[in-house]
Amino acid sequence: MPLSSLRRGTILLVVVFVVSACARDDPPALRLAINPWPGYGFFYIAQQQGFTADVGVDLEIVDTMSLRDSRLAFERGQVNLIGATPLELVQIARRADREARAVLVLDHSMSGDVILARPPVSAVRDLRGRDVAVEPGSVNLLVLASALEKAGVPASDVRLAPMPQSAMPDALADGEVSAAVTYPPFSDRMERLPEVRRIFDTTESPDTVVDVLVASKAIIRQRPDALRRLMRAYQRALDWARANPAAATELLARRSSQNSNEIRRALERIRMIGLREQRDYWGENGHLTGAVRRSIAALEAFDGRSIDLDPEYLLDGRALKKATGR
Numbered sequence: 001m002p003l004s005s006l007r008r009g010t011i012l013l014v015v016v017f018v019v020s021a022c023a024r025d026d027p028p029a030l031r032l033a034i035n036p037w038p039g040y041g042f043f044y045i046a047q048q049q050g051f052t053a054d055v056g057v058d059l060e061i062v063d064t065m066s067l068r069d070s071r072l073a074f075e076r077g078q079v080n081l082i083g084a085t086p087l088e089l090v091q092i093a094r095r096a097d098r099e100a101r102a103v104l105v106l107d108h109s110m111s112g113d114v115i116l117a118r119p120p121v122s123a124v125r126d127l128r129g130r131d132v133a134v135e136p137g138s139v140n141l142l143v144l145a146s147a148l149e150k151a152g153v154p155a156s157d158v159r160l161a162p163m164p165q166s167a168m169p170d171a172l173a174d175g176e177v178s179a180a181v182t183y184p185p186f187s188d189r190m191e192r193l194p195e196v197r198r199i200f201d202t203t204e205s206p207d208t209v210v211d212v213l214v215a216s217k218a219i220i221r222q223r224p225d226a227l228r229r230l231m232r233a234y235q236r237a238l239d240w241a242r243a244n245p246a247a248a249t250e251l252l253a254r255r256s257s258q259n260s261n262e263i264r265r266a267l268e269r270i271r272m273i274g275l276r277e278q279r280d281y282w283g284e285n286g287h288l289t290g291a292v293r294r295s296i297a298a299l300e301a302f303d304g305r306s307i308d309l310d311p312e313y314l315l316d317g318r319a320l321k322k323a324t325g326r
Contacts, residue, residue: 028058030227031078031081032060032082032083033061033062033081034061035064036255037067037211038184038256038267038270039211040083040211041251042234045237045241045248046233046234049237049240049251051233056229059230062079065164065166066135066165066166067138067139069164070082071088080215080219081216083211084212084214085210085211086102086292087139088137089101089212093309093314100217101217101315102213102288102292102314102316103220103316103320104320105210105211105212105273105278107210108209108271109210112209112270113183113202113208113209114143114181115132115180115182115201117179117180124148127151127153128153128158129157130159130177130178131161131177131178132158132177132178132181133161133162133163133168133180133181133182134160134181136163141298141302142294143200144158146205147204147205161176165183168182169186169190179199184262184266185257185266208291210273215227220318227319227323228323231319231320232323238272238274239274249267275324276324289315292315
């Protein structure tokens with residue numbers, strides 16, 4: 001081989017090696033699974049508006065159809081972050097090999113989670129002996145448990161009909177179930193059905209449902225700075241949405257099956273929680289710790305088995321403290 005060709009080959013080999021080494025050093029994307037719940041959509045806004053890129057975070061959003069789908073994606077190792085509620089977090093802790101922690105409170109359901117029913121059911125007490133549609137292993141169980149407790153109805157007195165949220169409108173319309181535990185955007189379709197009425201929503205139990213960002217323990221340990229920067233991008237998305245409400249609802253509608261008016265109405269039922277509003281949710285007596293305790297109690301009520309978990313063990317606020325400078 002001529003010397004010039006050998007040199008060119010050597011140079012090419014060195015360039016390929018350097019490029020490959022750089023590629024290996026690039027941190028992998030943060031992969032976040034979120035279902036159509038509007039409160040999770042602000043991560044989409046952060047991505048689309050370039051806020052995540054601005055802070056140096058490569059965020060990949062994986063759209064799912066339900067909370068259960070998001071949880072399963074996490075348990076299978078397909079994502080390292082999910083938008084969820086404390087109940088899904090408890091489910092992961094109970095039976096998944098991957099450890100997870102709540103790292104950020106996202107929103108508080110003011111009236112977004114509902115129980116819808118058809119005649120002859122006109123109140124929660126009428127659910128005795130009837131089939132109620134629930135998304136398996138999801139916050140639906142927590143909402144139903146709260147409603148039954150307030151009405152003085154034992155959890156054992158209702159029959160659970162497990163199904164995905166997308167199947168509930170037809171099941172309710174066809175009379176396969178007497179009621180459904182649901183949330184936007186699925187609840188909007190069901191509330192338009194003839195004779196369907198709301199018999200419970202989270203205004204009657206305002207501390208019941210909060211949504212959180214759940215992260216794998218590996219991400220918390222290995223990439224705390226990326227989590228901190230993601231939180232700041234999320235806050236920028238909230239601030240931008242408050243300043244540009246019409247554009248924000250358009251963006252949120254783009255990633256969902258809803259139009260802008262439906263998104264706007266859904267957001268009116270949710271209180272978004274920014275980084276500056278987190279303090280009341282953390283700590284032994286915080287809203288988040290209480291929500292984890294209620295999630296454990298709800299699962300115990302329906303499963304009939306004790307769950308030995310320390311609620312504070314499932315929470316990790318270290319990245320949040322760095323993001324807020326505390």
